[in-house]
Amino acid sequence: MTKKYQIFVSSTFQDLVEEREQVIKAVLEMGHIPVGMEMFSAADEEQWKIIARQIDEIDYYALIVAHRYGSVTADGTGYTEKEYDYAVEKGIPILGFVIDDSAPWPRDRCESDTKSQQRLSKFKTKVKSRLVNFWSTKDDLHGKFSISLMKSITGNPRTGWIRADQVTGVEVTKELTRLSSENASLREEIEKTKKKEDSQLDEIRSAILILNANQRSLGARTREKPTWADVTYKKITLADVFHWVAKGLIVENSSEDVGKNIALHLEGTKYLEHYPIGKNVVTDILADFAALDLVEPSKKKHSVSDTASYWSLTKLGKQVLKEFRRVLLEEGIQASRTITEEV
Template sequence: MEKKYQIFLSSTYRDLVEERTDASRVVLDLGHIPAGMEAFPASDTEQLRYIKKVIDQCDYYVIIVAGRYGSVDAGGVSYTQREYEYALEIGLPILAFIREEQNSSLDDGVYQPELLDRIEKLKQFRAKLADSRLVRFWADRKDLRYELARSLSHAFSDFQRVGWIRANRAASEDTISKLLETSNALARLQEENARLRAELAPSVSGIAPLGAKIDIPYTYSVYYRSGSLTERGILATTWRNIFVFVCPNLMAPVHVDAFGTLCEKFVTHSAGRISCDIGVAWKGQLKIQLIALSLVRSYQATMVKGGVAEYLTLTDYGKKVLMEVTVIKA
């Protein structure tokens, strides 16, 4: 949608009348809206308040400086500088155009300040503007027109603003009303979904934390020349140890049977056996505990050859906990 930007043109008044006219024409030629106070140059505090309201409505601020400091307020600061400081305060993109230095004295026409102390203030103000990011220097009106057109074109691209559009090209009130109605309906559905999910979630209290101890019974085989015997053992460990051993493998989904195999590998490794069996019941218990701790989630998926299978994977919270307990810290 085509936008027009409103650009505030600021400068001292008497010495830059023609330059301000040139600047307005450049803005209009670029298809945008010049704003300035040519008819009402700031000369008192009330006028400055009004100018600030105009600046508030603008998208860019252009300041043109030559050899005059301009009328000053009770604090000795020029109204032009006050305008600049306000644009800086509200965060407008500022484009400064400074006339190149020329030999000047108190007798020099355009460059003659009305009071001697304004010479130093003008120098300080020019130096402040010269340190700006978007600053250009000009020697004559032709030079100013060129620099202004080029700088504004770059600013429109690099510092895009809200701008203005014609009312008949903006979204109609009916369209906005329908969008708002749809947005509200979506918000209500999301709230209802969250409520239903909370109702379906199991309410578990007093669940053993990750650092709690657990005794896992297991069986293992002892082999003799004449045969083998099945022995029983108990592994004393913690849920944290199980989580750290098994769950790095759940960064990607694994089949529930693969999860059970990982649990048996943990017991075998921790007990120092060749092979251990913990049984279906304990595989299920370990799965349920990790799900209850919100570290793992279970879901069903259709297999390639048909049928449905259960898979386990880490939750986002589980991934975060895994990083915290396994990462090597300095």
């Protein structure tokens, strides 16, 4: 199979047009794919994103440096240097070509600004810290680049590109079969997970509907009305009762404290300290919640002398509480938006 490699050709532009053409020509002569960014504006940050994506996909990075530093970014780094640094960061093999200081060069293609000259000097020092080739003419560059690329391909082969019609054989067939089987297994797992989630969601909705559809007449004794004959009863849905007591059942709570939670919401803090709600009423309510698999006897250990009954939320109970809280939070957001609109 014949591989083709992508080579990114990087340099300052206007001063090295002919030199770039020679390198691109050499790439094509060797049957590979040159990537040049001549059609993009080097000073455009949006175009830099495109350039970076191109560098992500290349196999080799070729840098040509002469006597210009080129346009710079907002932080003062040249775009050519930025490309170079990005390629180094990505671990892409670098083919560096720096002009020989003794080579003749037109003065109008040299940096005249002192600051740019200093930046260029530092950049050259950075590039020379790796293995580089020195060139003097475009023809010299053409030859040295061809040899350097050939050596890099031989010594450091990359992924490259292959025609689709060349990718055949037993190994490829095996890999495709494996991937197909793996894909089918993943789809099956996703489908099972989705069905499980749908089933859980149906179970949560069903429990909430049942809680909302059932009411209980509840009343609590207070310090002002300590006798049952004086208690005022109200029609309360089991959904409200569950929301009142569920927070205390996340870990566990005693039957007596469950009764106090209900009394707190019915009468506020003036409820009677001991059994403000009838013991049998609390037992019935907990039995209703247990029938819906929302609560269960607590599994925590207590001292032998502690004869109280303790309850905690089941997994379903926690999910129902979570749904109640989510709805309340969403209603709060909606109310906040309405107030803002009115203001």
